[in-house]
Amino acid sequence: MSGIRLGLVGVGKIARDQHFPSIEATDGIALAAAASRSASVDGIANFTSLTEMLSGTEIDAVGLCTPPQVRYALALEALKAGRHVLLEKPPGATLSEVEDLVEVAREKGVTLFATWHSRFAPAVEPAWDWLAKRSVRRAVITWKEDVRRWHPGQEWIWEPGGLGVFDPGINALSIATHILPTTFFLTGSTLSFPENRQAPIAAKLAFTDANGLDLTADFDWRQEGPQTWDIVVETEDGGSLELSEGGKKLTLDGKPVIDEPDAEYRGIYRHFVDLVGSGTSDVDIAPLRHVADAFMLGRRETVDAFHEEPI
Amino acid sequence: MSGIRLGLVGVGKIARDQHFPSIEATDGIALAAAASRSASVDGIANFTSLTEMLSGTEIDAVGLCTPPQVRYALALEALKAGRHVLLEKPPGATLSEVEDLVEVAREKGVTLFATWHSRFAPAVEPAWDWLAKRSVRRAVITWKEDVRRWHPGQEWIWEPGGLGVFDPGINALSIATHILPTTFFLTGSTLSFPENRQAPIAAKLAFTDANGLDLTADFDWRQEGPQTWDIVVETEDGGSLELSEGGKKLTLDGKPVIDEPDAEYRGIYRHFVDLVGSGTSDVDIAPLRHVADAFMLGRRETVDAFHEEPI
Numbered sequence: 363m364s365g366i367r368l369g370l371v372g373v374g375k376i377a378r379d380q381h382f383p384s385i386e387a388t389d390g391i392a393l394a395a396a397a398s399r400s401a402s403v404d405g406i407a408n409f410t411s412l413t414e415m416l417s418g419t420e421i422d423a424v425g426l427c428t429p430p431q432v433r434y435a436l437a438l439e440a441l442k443a444g445r446h447v448l449l450e451k452p453p454g455a456t457l458s459e460v461e462d463l464v465e466v467a468r469e470k471g472v473t474l475f476a477t478w479h480s481r482f483a484p485a486v487e488p489a490w491d492w493l494a495k496r497s498v499r500r501a502v503i504t505w506k507e508d509v510r511r512w513h514p515g516q517e518w519i520w521e522p523g524g525l526g527v528f529d530p531g532i533n534a535l536s537i538a539t540h541i542l543p544t545t546f547f548l549t550g551s552t553l554s555f556p557e558n559r560q561a562p563i564a565a566k567l568a569f570t571d572a573n574g575l576d577l578t579a580d581f582d583w584r585q586e587g588p589q590t591w592d593i594v595v596e597t598e599d600g601g602s603l604e605l606s607e608g609g610k611k612l613t614l615d616g617k618p619v620i621d622e623p624d625a626e627y628r629g630i631y632r633h634f635v636d637l638v639g640s641g642t643s644d645v646d647i648a649p650l651r652h653v654a655d656a657f658m659l660g661r662r663e664t665v666d667a668f669h670e671e672p673i
Numbered sequence: 674m675s676g677i678r679l680g681l682v683g684v685g686k687i688a689r690d691q692h693f694p695s696i697e698a699t700d701g702i703a704l705a706a707a708a709s710r711s712a713s714v715d716g717i718a719n720f721t722s723l724t725e726m727l728s729g730t731e732i733d734a735v736g737l738c739t740p741p742q743v744r745y746a747l748a749l750e751a752l753k754a755g756r757h758v759l760l761e762k763p764p765g766a767t768l769s770e771v772e773d774l775v776e777v778a779r780e781k782g783v784t785l786f787a788t789w790h791s792r793f794a795p796a797v798e799p800a801w802d803w804l805a806k807r808s809v810r811r812a813v814i815t816w817k818e819d820v821r822r823w824h825p826g827q828e829w830i831w832e833p834g835g836l837g838v839f840d841p842g843i844n845a846l847s848i849a850t851h852i853l854p855t856t857f858f859l860t861g862s863t864l865s866f867p868e869n870r871q872a873p874i875a876a877k878l879a880f881t882d883a884n885g886l887d888l889t890a891d892f893d894w895r896q897e898g899p900q901t902w903d904i905v906v907e908t909e910d911g912g913s914l915e916l917s918e919g920g921k922k923l924t925l926d927g928k929p930v931i932d933e934p935d936a937e938y939r940g941i942y943r944h945f946v947d948l949v950g951s952g953t954s955d956v957d958i959a960p961l962r963h964v965a966d967a968f969m970l971g972r973r974e975t976v977d978a979f980h981e982e983p984i
Contacts, residue, residue, distance in 0.1 A: 434858070438883055455859075455969075455970055456858050456859045456966035456969070456970055457768070457962050457965065457966055458856070458857070458858035458859065458959070458962055458963060458966055459859075461856070461962075462856045462858060462882075462883065465856065466883070522861070522862075522970050522971055522972045523969070523970045525969075545769070545772070545773045546769070547767050547770040548767045550833070551833075555973070560972055560973065571773075572773065572777070648769070651768050651772075651965075652769060653969060654962075654966060654968065654969045655767035655769055655965060657968040657969040657971075658766075658768075658834070658836070658964060658965045658968040658969070659767055659833050659834045661833045661871055662866070662871065
């Protein structure tokens with residue numbers, strides 16, 4: 363086995379759908395072990411906890427695919443054991459714990475990578491490149507999907523810290539903070555909480571920047587039928603950019619220029635191999651900071667109860 | 674007039690009660706102008722806006738005593754005009770806008786000072802000094818006051834961004850983040866929203882750190898009778914510290930060691946003069962970050978409506 367020997371904690375849907383095939387496809391890294399309370403993976407060493415995995419097999423890095431509410435303790439344990447750490451998004455349940463992890467990684471001299479998978483969608487870098495030379499006047503984010511379809515039975519997303527509709531919404535924010543050539547901040551938000559839930563099912567956000575940018579975001583988890591993950595940008599010089607299907611398609615000034623299949627997690631693992639190789643970390647807290655700002659500044663409204671099975 | 678010529682924006686209760694006498698008592702700075710939509714101050718130049726003040730008189734620095742929801746635009750205008758800026762707490766309505774101001778101050782080469790007045794209470798530095806050599810096992814923050822007594826008629830504190838009970842609670846957090854010799858982060862919070870308000874009237878917070886610190890905070894705005902602003906700390910070596918009356922009194926291992934009158938704002942202005950003199954900034958976002966974390970991770974509960982006049 364050559365390259366980085368990775369142990370993955372949390373063998374759920376995202377691990378099997380995305381992480382396993384992407385690790386397999388990436389040079390310089392290989393899946394050596396998995397830790398899960400209930401699941402096991404064929405062909406590698408299996409453990410029921412991170413602690414057992416760290417002492418029971420030789421790994422260089424740990425990938426965390428667990429819910430954000432328990433991510434800190436695991437990340438800290440791995441970093442303190444001198445392992446590089448890759449965090450699924452969001453990097454933690456709070457901003458403060460992520461700051462602490464950055465500090466620990468620096469002290470231990472290991473790589474910490476807070477991943478934002480949507481930033482690796484095929485049209486995101488070309489969008490960044492096109493916008494880098496322009497000023498933005500207006501941008502509209504529309505991120506509407508059906509929670510029953512994408513998060514079946516995931517009760518933790520409705521608990522405090524689960525973030526509700528910000529779980530997909532933070533993907534949009536991770537793209538926007540990357541491609542928009544300005545530092546923006548929230549001016550107002552409305553959060554819609556189902557009367558039986560502790561996390562919002564919808565959110566409307568307004569942002570601006572030092573130059574009066576008009577940026578709005580509309581997140582909704584009640585979208586049946588066609589699903590929408592679009593960012594539309596108007597530039598000061600009259601140009602237009604449309605990034606759609608979560609970053610797979612790009613249209614510039616009305617002309618389609620990119621339409622490629624998703625390979626986000628391959629991009630993540632390629633970047634992780636580079637970070638470990640160069641001895642650097644990559645932790646951009648901005649998307650989670652905007653979410654925290656939206657909760658802090660949010661006007662709360664109560665909406666219909668949400669039930670997993672439609673009544 | 675020698676030293677820093679200061680223009681103050683927002684002539685309300687905090688400006689008259691605290692800022693004016695403290696500026697008067699501090700060497701190296703003098704109040705040169707005030708901007709307010711409605712109030713005026715005897716003996717100095719008065720303006721109805723920051724824009725008018727910047728063009729109408731010569732000032733070196735701007736102090737902002739306006740509500741946090743409008744602080745960013747004013748701070749940005751002053752910084753871009755090359756003036757040093759002093760921000761009342763909290764430094765902004767969002768974390769992201771404060772990050773942006775830090776960047777602008779750096780670019781312009783001027784001082785930005787995000788004040789946390791409670792850090793200048795007389796017993797805070799001695800508490801920091803005593804704790805610096807110790808490990809903390811447990812700490813309890815109790816911050817309970819009567820909102821009707823301390824914030825009469827201040828409707829903005831109940832609006833989104835007004836922070837509700839975190840307006841005083843952030844004072845406790847500004848002390849705790851300063852004196853506790855560890856980086857802590859939130860593990861859970863419960864926020865109590867009056868059924869007719871958009872900001873919490875009470876909050877219970879739990880924090881920990883990498884070593885299992887047990888830190889709790891109990892904020893309540895419904896406290897009639899005696900008011901409580903206490904931080905009690907137990908150290909690993911069996912020592913105890915009690916910081917009470919918001920930082921005016923200090924008791925170490927049962928022995929009262931400090932009991933002094935408040936002079937917080939004099940400390941603020943002395944520090945501001947030092948910062949300007951040395952060409953540095955002081956912006957610690959940690960207290961506001963904990964508040965944002967508490968909103969993001971908070972379990973919300975609805976409690977009795979709050980009315981300014983008891984029914």
